[in-house]
Amino acid sequence: MDRIQAFGKSFTAAIVPTVNRTQQMMKEQFGNVDDKTKLPDNYLELEKRVDALKQVHQKMLQVTSQYTHEAYDYPTNLRESFNDLGRTVTEKVSLLSTANSASEAAAAMTAPPSAKPQPKTFNHAIARASLASSQVLKTADHDGAKDDPLAGALEKYAIAEEKVGEARLAQDADVQARFLAGWSTTLNTQIQFATRARRGVESARLNLDATKAKYKNSGAFSFPGQGRDNLGEDEHLSEEARAEIEAKEDELLAQTEEAVGVMKNVLDTPEPLRNLAELIAAQLEYHKKAYEIMSELAPVVDQLQVEQEANYRKSREGA
Known part of the structure; x- marks a missing residue:
């Protein structure tokens, strides 16, 4: 019997405060409370x-978080x-460089994978499309396509784009x-610590106001201006x-001081x-590498274009 009574007291001590807090919270939500304890301004500012x-x-x-998805620009x-x-x-x-026939070139393009499937990024996709396009030109005119400037430029562009894609993955x-x-x-740990500390303050504040309301409603005391006297509550x-x-009140003060410390730590x-x-540095490094790769490629392709223009003019003049 003693155990049952002890358990009953323990259960009551645990459940009653929760019930009181819930009732107080409901009263406040429905606007039935006029004397809600005001928390310090500095605390509210930190919140x-x-x-x-x-x-x-x-x-x-x-x-x-898109940086965690490889194919965000695919x-x-x-x-x-x-x-x-x-x-x-x-x-x-590399395989194409050793191909001596159209069939060997086709085999090089369809060679079985040496590792995992290649990345699905926009740069890698451009690289694969450029190399495939280069081979389309070479296959259409295999005898003379090795000197085709567009085919050569596309192959060089493909290699450069793949390098840019790898730089993007590193970024x-x-x-x-x-x-x-x-x-x-920071979000899931430090700010969460602050959230828990604030819940502790709100719980303590509700406990205080529920206790005050209990004695006010029971007639144990009256608040100033409610008909008895003005000596204070x-x-x-x-x-x-x-x-x-x-x-x-002491509990609320302690919880408030603790929460202030936790919130200041989060903010500082x-x-x-x-x-x-670090994010900016990673982006800068990527764009720097991309710039360097394309800076090396651009004059090479420009030279191919200049040479093709010159050959085109000569062919027109001789026609």
């Missing part, structure tokens, strides 16, 4: 700033075959490791009621800005 930081993380992660209407994705452009060009890996991981940790409280309210951490700098 606004943490909410803003959370919104920033959610908005940025919603967009930048054409949706493109349908490439297993053979298209079998070998890298560089491998195919994506860096962004995932140096930006996404950090911002996800504590004047008509019993010692037991006053002690209970003071305990709830340099990690988000450091991670953003």
Whole structure:
């Protein structure tokens, strides 16, 4: 019997505060409370700033999470075959360089894969299309196509685009490791810690207001201006009621101080800005490599174009 009574008291002690908090919250939601305890202005300001930081993380992660999807810029209407994705452009060009016939060239283009399927990025897709186009020209006129400037330019362009695609994949890996991981940790750990601390404050505040309301409704005391006197709300409280309210006030103060510390720590951490700098560095490195690759290719293709123009004019003059 003693065990049952002890369990009953323990259960009551655990469930009653929850019920009281829920009732108090419902009253506030329906506008039936006039004396809700006001939290300090500096605390409310920190809440606004943490909410803003959370919104920033959610908005940025919603967009930048695309870096985790290899095919985020891959054409949706493109349908490439297993053979298209079998070998890298560089491998195919190497095989083509040793081909002595059209059949050997075709075999080089359809050689079985040496590793996993090739990446589905826009740059890789352009590279594969350029190499395939180069081979179409060479196949159409195999005897003279080795000197076809457009076929040669397309092959060089294919190699360059594949290099750019690899640089893009390296960028994506860096962004995932140096930006996404950090911002996800801040959102799901540090900001979540602040959220839990704020819930503790709200719970303590509801406990306090529910306790005050209990004694107010029971007639244990009256608030100023409600008909008894103007001596203050504590004047008509019993010692037991006053002690209970003071305990709830102390709990609210402790929870508030803890939450302030946690929120300040979240707001002061340099990690988000450091991670953003890493994102920019990864993007800069990618664009730098892409610029270098295309800077090497452009004069080569320009020279091919100049030579073709000259040959075209000579052929027109001799006609």
